[in-house]
Amino acid sequence: MATHASAANTGIPVGISACLTGEEVRYNGGHKRSRYCLNVLADCLRFETFCPELEAGLGVPREPIRLVGRPGETPRARGTKTTDRDVTERIERVGESFVEAHRHLRGFILMKGSPSCGLERVKVYHENGMPSHVDSGVFVRVLRHHFPELPLEEEARLNDPALRENFMTRVYALDDWKRNVEEAPSHHALLQFHSRQKLLLMAHRVEAYRELGRYLAEAHRRPLDETLAYYLPTFMEALSKPASRKTHANALLHVLGCLKRSLDGETRRDLLQSVEEYRLEQVPLAVPMRLLNHHLKRHGSDYICGQSYLDPHPYELGLRNAV
Structure with a gap:
């Protein structure tokens, strides 16, 4: 039968949104620690944490960002209060650098609903602040474009x-x-x-x-x-x-x-x-x-x-x- 002994000995490298491991990197200084990831999957996976918003220099705590755009257009990541603050390119750049340095990964577990890390169904807003439609987070779009074979999943969907x-x-x-x-x-x-x-x-x-x-x-x-x-x-x-x-x-x-x-x-x-x-x-x-x-x-x-x-x-x- 097929065996996973060699992989299990070292742990298969998988990326994970840093907040899911308990790192206090969310906009409000909090985290979203995942018991399943850390108590079960960590026995066979070696997690490599990453927070694109933190790496983009947005700081902790920070003004929340959200996706803004029209249906059919690529949404932008902008401040919820400072609405003319656009951080899309900053997140895209750290995403591209991440991919270049992490081709060894076998997957990535993402934070649901995040404007950077959400896999799907992330809310997109009109310019006037009203909800418009849904899309993927900025970092996820970079992963899909530059590393399309990488398995992606949201932690919540692992239920x-x-x-x-x-x-x-x-x-x-x-x-x-x-x-x-x-x-x-x-x-x-x-x-x-x-x-x-x-x-x-x-x-x-x-x-x-x-x-x-x-x-x-x-x-x-x-x-x-x-x-x-x-x-x-x-x-x-x-x-x-x-x-x-x-x-x-x-x-x-x-x-x-x-x-x-x-x-x-x-x-x-x-x-x-x-x-x-x-x-x-x-x-x-x-x-x-x-x-x-x-x-x-x-x-x-x-x-x-x-x-x-x-x-x-x-x-x-x-x-x-x-x-």
């Missing part, structure tokens, strides 16, 4: 089991890429990566699974840099939406298909029933996965046992117990 599991799946998939492809790029390393990520791709977006398979069949004819630059964003985008019970069930049946010649009829029926119970929302994903892994240890091929889908993140986190 949703599917979003939580999806974020950690993407973090560990990017970690695999950085350790096993990016450190020593080659066509062989890329093909090996794709081979062990096939079922994960299938579970998230079968179209991307087919598209990338076709693309890599011709990869040897293209420059390596071009192939890597196409593959990674396509792969990470495919993982960006949580898999459904239907697509998980499809991947589970594929695993079972690799075992069917080694199992007796009763065992196969039990496994099929477990997958169907999962599809019908009667049990969590962990139940059929546990049964399949039990039989894979005895009968699985190296190929199927090496699939990241079977063990995409540390088992101790229990992320598949609630999806």
Whole structure:
């Protein structure tokens, strides 16, 4: 089975809004300490804190900022009282410097609703101070533009089991890429990566699974840099939406298909029933996965046992117990 031992020993580097770790960097000198991040995720992640507003020199305490603009336009970050004070470029510059110095990160956990760090649904106001629409924070826009493959999630959204599991799946998939492809790029390393990520791709977006398979069949004819630059964003985008019970069930049946010649009829029926119970929302994903892994240890091929889908993140986190 896939293992996370090497990554867990040092902690996978993930960025986090500094206020979520208890640093008193908010506009009012307060913080938004996240118990889940610090008491659970910190066991496997190595957090690197960052506050774009503080780094932009806005100080603590400081006048709050908010997004201002019209629908269809890129909103500006301006003072709530000193309304002609525009700090958009300052936050953008520290964001660009952050990306340049933090390409090693595997993800970033953000503060909800922040005009700099909010992932989505951040309020945007009219010039007259009335609410207009919603958008992303300034720092987030920089991350998406200059580091599009980086998994992003808001701390508050980690309360949703599917979003939580999806974020950690993407973090560990990017970690695999950085350790096993990016450190020593080659066509062989890329093909090996794709081979062990096939079922994960299938579970998230079968179209991307087919598209990338076709693309890599011709990869040897293209420059390596071009192939890597196409593959990674396509792969990470495919993982960006949580898999459904239907697509998980499809991947589970594929695993079972690799075992069917080694199992007796009763065992196969039990496994099929477990997958169907999962599809019908009667049990969590962990139940059929546990049964399949039990039989894979005895009968699985190296190929199927090496699939990241079977063990995409540390088992101790229990992320598949609630999806």
